[in-house]
Amino acid sequence: MILLDTNFDDTFARYVKPVYLYSASVVFILLTATLVIATFNTLYVKKKKNCFKKSIEKSLEDWITEVIINESSVGVAIPENIQDLFKKPEARQLVIDELVRNKSSFLGIVSENIIKLYYKLGLNVDSRIKLDDRRTHIQCQGIHELGVMEQKDQLQKVYRFTNSKDKDVRIEAQTAVLQWYGFKGLRFLDVVSYPITEFQQLKLLELLRQLPFTGFSKLDKWLTSSNDTVVSFALKLAEHYKQVQVHKEAEQCLQHPNEAVRVQAVKTLAKIGDSKTADLLTLAYNKERFTNRLNILKELPKIAGDDQRDFLIIQLHEGHEYLKLAAAKVLAHCTAEGMEILEAKSYDTPIPYKEIFLHVKAEAAR
Amino acid sequence: MRWDSLIYDFITYAIFIYSGTQLIFYVLIGLFSIGATKKYANKNSFTDYKLLAISPYAPSISILAPAYNEGANIIENVRSLLSIYYNNLELIVINDGSKDNSLEQLVVAYDLIKIDYFVSYQIATKAVRGVYKSKNPIYKKLVVVDKVNGGKADALNVGVNIASNDYIVCIDVDCVLEQDALLKLMKPFLESTGEKVIATGGVVRIANSCEIQHGRLLKVNLPKQYLPRMQALEYIRAFLLGRMAWSRLNGLLLISGAFGAFDKELAIKVGGYDHKTVGEDMELVVRMRRYMEELKLPYKVAFIPDPLCWTEAPGSYKILGRQRNRWTRGTIETLGLHKKMFFNPRYGLLGLLSYPYWFFFEMCAPGVEFLGLVAFVVMAFFKLIYWQTFFSFLAFIITFGYLYSAFALYMEVRTYNQYRRKTDIMKLLLTALTEPFVFHPFVVWSGVKGYIDKLQKKSSWGEMTRQGLNGNHQPVITANHVVVKDVLLEPQEN
Numbered sequence: 001m002i003l004l005d006t007n008f009d010d011t012f013a014r015y016v017k018p019v020y021l022y023s024a025s026v027v028f029i030l031l032t033a034t035l036v037i038a039t040f041n042t043l044y045v046k047k048k049k050n051c052f053k054k055s056i057e058k059s060l061e062d063w064i065t066e067v068i069i070n071e072s073s074v075g076v077a078i079p080e081n082i083q084d085l086f087k088k089p090e091a092r093q094l095v096i097d098e099l100v101r102n103k104s105s106f107l108g109i110v111s112e113n114i115i116k117l118y119y120k121l122g123l124n125v126d127s128r129i130k131l132d133d134r135r136t137h138i139q140c141q142g143i144h145e146l147g148v149m150e151q152k153d154q155l156q157k158v159y160r161f162t163n164s165k166d167k168d169v170r171i172e173a174q175t176a177v178l179q180w181y182g183f184k185g186l187r188f189l190d191v192v193s194y195p196i197t198e199f200q201q202l203k204l205l206e207l208l209r210q211l212p213f214t215g216f217s218k219l220d221k222w223l224t225s226s227n228d229t230v231v232s233f234a235l236k237l238a239e240h241y242k243q244v245q246v247h248k249e250a251e252q253c254l255q256h257p258n259e260a261v262r263v264q265a266v267k268t269l270a271k272i273g274d275s276k277t278a279d280l281l282t283l284a285y286n287k288e289r290f291t292n293r294l295n296i297l298k299e300l301p302k303i304a305g306d307d308q309r310d311f312l313i314i315q316l317h318e319g320h321e322y323l324k325l326a327a328a329k330v331l332a333h334c335t336a337e338g339m340e341i342l343e344a345k346s347y348d349t350p351i352p353y354k355e356i357f358l359h360v361k362a363e364a365a366r
Numbered sequence: 367m368r369w370d371s372l373i374y375d376f377i378t379y380a381i382f383i384y385s386g387t388q389l390i391f392y393v394l395i396g397l398f399s400i401g402a403t404k405k406y407a408n409k410n411s412f413t414d415y416k417l418l419a420i421s422p423y424a425p426s427i428s429i430l431a432p433a434y435n436e437g438a439n440i441i442e443n444v445r446s447l448l449s450i451y452y453n454n455l456e457l458i459v460i461n462d463g464s465k466d467n468s469l470e471q472l473v474v475a476y477d478l479i480k481i482d483y484f485v486s487y488q489i490a491t492k493a494v495r496g497v498y499k500s501k502n503p504i505y506k507k508l509v510v511v512d513k514v515n516g517g518k519a520d521a522l523n524v525g526v527n528i529a530s531n532d533y534i535v536c537i538d539v540d541c542v543l544e545q546d547a548l549l550k551l552m553k554p555f556l557e558s559t560g561e562k563v564i565a566t567g568g569v570v571r572i573a574n575s576c577e578i579q580h581g582r583l584l585k586v587n588l589p590k591q592y593l594p595r596m597q598a599l600e601y602i603r604a605f606l607l608g609r610m611a612w613s614r615l616n617g618l619l620l621i622s623g624a625f626g627a628f629d630k631e632l633a634i635k636v637g638g639y640d641h642k643t644v645g646e647d648m649e650l651v652v653r654m655r656r657y658m659e660e661l662k663l664p665y666k667v668a669f670i671p672d673p674l675c676w677t678e679a680p681g682s683y684k685i686l687g688r689q690r691n692r693w694t695r696g697t698i699e700t701l702g703l704h705k706k707m708f709f710n711p712r713y714g715l716l717g718l719l720s721y722p723y724w725f726f727f728e729m730c731a732p733g734v735e736f737l738g739l740v741a742f743v744v745m746a747f748f749k750l751i752y753w754q755t756f757f758s759f760l761a762f763i764i765t766f767g768y769l770y771s772a773f774a775l776y777m778e779v780r781t782y783n784q785y786r787r788k789t790d791i792m793k794l795l796l797t798a799l800t801e802p803f804v805f806h807p808f809v810v811w812s813g814v815k816g817y818i819d820k821l822q823k824k825s826s827w828g829e830m831t832r833q834g835l836n837g838n839h840q841p842v843i844t845a846n847h848v849v850v851k852d853v854l855l856e857p858q859e860n
Contacts, residue, residue, distance in 0.1 A: 011371070012378040018758035025758070028765035035772040036795060042779045043788060137408035144412055167559075168409055198556035202421045203414070229559075236423060291631060321486035358482035366481075366499075 049090075056085060056094045078121065086121065096123050100148045118149050131157055140172045147176025155180065162188035171200045178204055182211045189222050189230050196229040205236060213241060223249035228258040235261070239268040247272055254284045262288070263295050270299035278303045282311040290320060297326035304334040313341065316353075325356050332360045339364070374750050377741050382759070384734055388727050389766055396773055398611035403671045403781055406610075415549035418556075419451045425555060426454040426532050427548070428630070430525030431539040432518050433459055437466035441475045443539045446581020448508060450548055457508050458525045459539070463492075463515025472510050477502045489523040489638035492516035497528070518623070519639035519646040526630065526638050535627045536647075538677065542573055542583050543625070547674035551627045554668035561664035564654050565628045567621035568674030569605040571784065572598040576676060583676055588790040593686055595797050596805045597679040603774040606671060606781070613669035617720035619655070621667065623647030625675035632657070643703070645696015652704050659713045673782055687812040694816025697729045732813025764802050771798035 085091040103114045130142025161173030177185040222234035253265035315327035331338040346357035483497035492514040574594035577585035589595040612618040639646045658665040680686040710717040
């Protein structure tokens with residue numbers, strides 16, 4: 001219907017009739033209303049859940065405190081009010097969460113009592129069931145719970161997951177195995193074919209750091225693994241635990257095709273190297289690109305000496321300004337008369353060597 | 367067929383196709399964001415971020431905080447940044463030739479002395495006047511650089527030149543960070559396996575009306591003023607839906623200048639921030655991506671849906687207008703600099719989807735909407751409007767906008783739920799109702815002014831004011847360099 005011009009022909013309206021657009025608008029309004037209701041409902045549910053969680057926390061608080069106080073107690077009695085809670089699955093999950101959180105904060109008998117409690121309440125079954133869930137985040141949750149709660153009887157099942165194609169499942173499984181068996185748990189490195197992310201490596205190193213060192217059985221094998229991330233991780237282990245016996249394998253990693261491995265190899269060798277390592281690094285230097293060159297110059301102060309003076313003087317003249325500065329630092333720090341060489345250079349060619357000299361001098365003075 | 371009918375049809379079909387395509391994009395963005403946010407939440411539900419803070423194997427980070435005439439809050443802001451818990455960290459504060467006593471205040475408060483420091487100008491910048499470090503070992507992480515004024519991009523480039531660590535985190539000095547913001551921002555760099563993560567960004571939220579003390583967020587409140595509240599809703603839509611969806615597709619073109627992390631080596635390789643554009647944050651991301659695409663290297667720009675950073679939004683139309691004007695110019699400049707990528711299959715998804723989306727629905731949107739309005743007025747004058755169609759079309763667009771806002775709010779409540787009171791959600795919904803009639807036309811008009819300024823090659827900003835996050839009015843700054851939201855409004859050297 002044309003309101004103002006009766007002769008006007010609206011072809012658009014023939015194909016996209018106003019009624020269609022109005023109908024769509026009505027649908028949009030209905031959807032909007034549904035979303036608004038859902039939003040307020042979510043707010044309500046979240047609030048309710050929060051209250052429920054708080055009430056459980058309150059109930060558990062006294063009980064867990066009792067467990068903590070009765071450190072010598074062998075068994076743990078379940079209060080009736082808490083037994084009632086277990087009829088609801090969400091309450092069981094909240095209890096698991098609470099126990100997992102507490103378990104991470106305690107050691108010794110208290111920690112053991114928390115595990116006993118978890119077992120006694122049958123919560124280990126809940127966690128085990130999660131392993132068979134097809135949703136990977138639920139699987140992760142189950143592995144995490146079993147790992148923290150030291151459910152070693154699940155090793156066979158969890159170990160399979162250490163080489164799962166799902167990154168998150170793999171990470172949790174590797175962590176759990178390490179939590180259960182410490183350094184021996186690293187045996188998954190023998191078989192893992194998927195990458196171990198830097199974050200996971202960092203997590204595993206941190207877990208190991210809290211345990212007494214019991215040695216590595218196959219560090220040399222891991223350093224020659226076909227999985228680059230295993231090599232990288234093994235190099236970090238060698239560096240952190242100063243495993244000088246794998247010096248040769250670490251040296252070979254300087255030729256590794258993966259730059260990240262070579263970078264880590266330099267760091268490791270600077271820690272476990274012998275008298276020839278500095279020369280080895282200077283030889284590797286020319287084959288590297290900027291990142292690892294700078295890395296080598298940053299690590300050299302730990303092992304360099306007068307033998308590297310000629311190499312360092314060459315670097316002072318060549319390449320990038322960052323590399324010049326890094327070379328100057330090593331020269332001043334590790335060689336006799338290094339500072340004098342720099343000073344002479346600063347008079348000779350003030351730009352940029354005067355500033356480099358002053359920088360190094362100021363740093364040495366601090 | 368009559369000529370007027372032809373014109374009417376052409377305009378109507380063109381606008382219909384444009385709007386329809388945009389709506390389809392919004393639907394897809396909404397759907398994609400659900401999966402991406404859910405995946406992130408599931409994945410990180412029991413991540414122990416503290417590991418990163420304490421581990422000697424964590425990546426080394428240099429935080430770059432440019433400051434211009436920030437004297438009123440500089441000591442507190444730097445203290446807040448120094449309190450970030452991270453082992454492998456340096457904080458570089460770049461005093462960009464402030465006219466106030468920012469530097470003197472820093473020298474006294476942090477016991478600084480000027481040191482001999484070799485600055486390698488790998489990226490060309492204005493001259494560095496001095497580098498300061500503290501005599502007090504407590505502040506050993508702090509480096510203060512004093513330089514000749516050159517704008518935010520230039521100041522950041524000086525920071526990149528000075529930075530001694532592997533990753534740079536660029537931050538607006540007055541932003542309020544969440545406790546573990548840095549850890550969350552860095553995690554994606556450590557999780558990549560096949561593809562190199564070149565930059566990461568996180569959700570920026572509006573801090574107006576929030577309780578903030580000593581640079582720490584104590585309580586989240588919904589902004590009391592209309593404009594900041596409207597922007598709170600706008601940010602939820604943009605960050606939680608838009609950026610999450612683009613991140614899932616690996617098509618993100620923008621990391622907010624307020625808080626983002628970059629691979630330093632790559633940032634240097636591509637030449638650092640471009641100080642000739644007013645959208646330097648977007649331009650750097652696009653250039654880094656273009657570099658990786660041209661070398662055919664696998665890469666990713668990651669985005670984190672967690673609220674990481676809280677910033678003050680403009681509270682007045684004047685400042686908001688200037689901000690949106692600048693955003694439009696920044697987008698035009700960035701897309702202009704990289705026009706080679708437009709529908710260029712060599713750049714994959716970046717050239718075939720991300721760039722065209724930004725071109726048509728971010729850069730051209732104000733122009734199309736404005737021209738649509740002009741056409742409407744002209745056609746109405748000549749009685750060429752089929753009112754039934756017009757009103758049905760209007761209803762269709764407006765109701766879709768409401769639906770999209772309602773969906774964004776639903777996602778917010780389902781996920782991070784920063785505004786927990788029912789009244790807050792109700793206020794946001796009511797604010798959304800006014801958007802098509804108040805806020806949106808103003809934003810369109812500011813964008814059009816951005817086009818005009820760009821055509822006239824204008825790039826100055828004039829006076830800007832900031833209310834301050836503690837509710838105190840900051841002095842009027844006659845800056846050519848002032849933080850308003852997630853960006854520093856730059857001086858233009860003409």
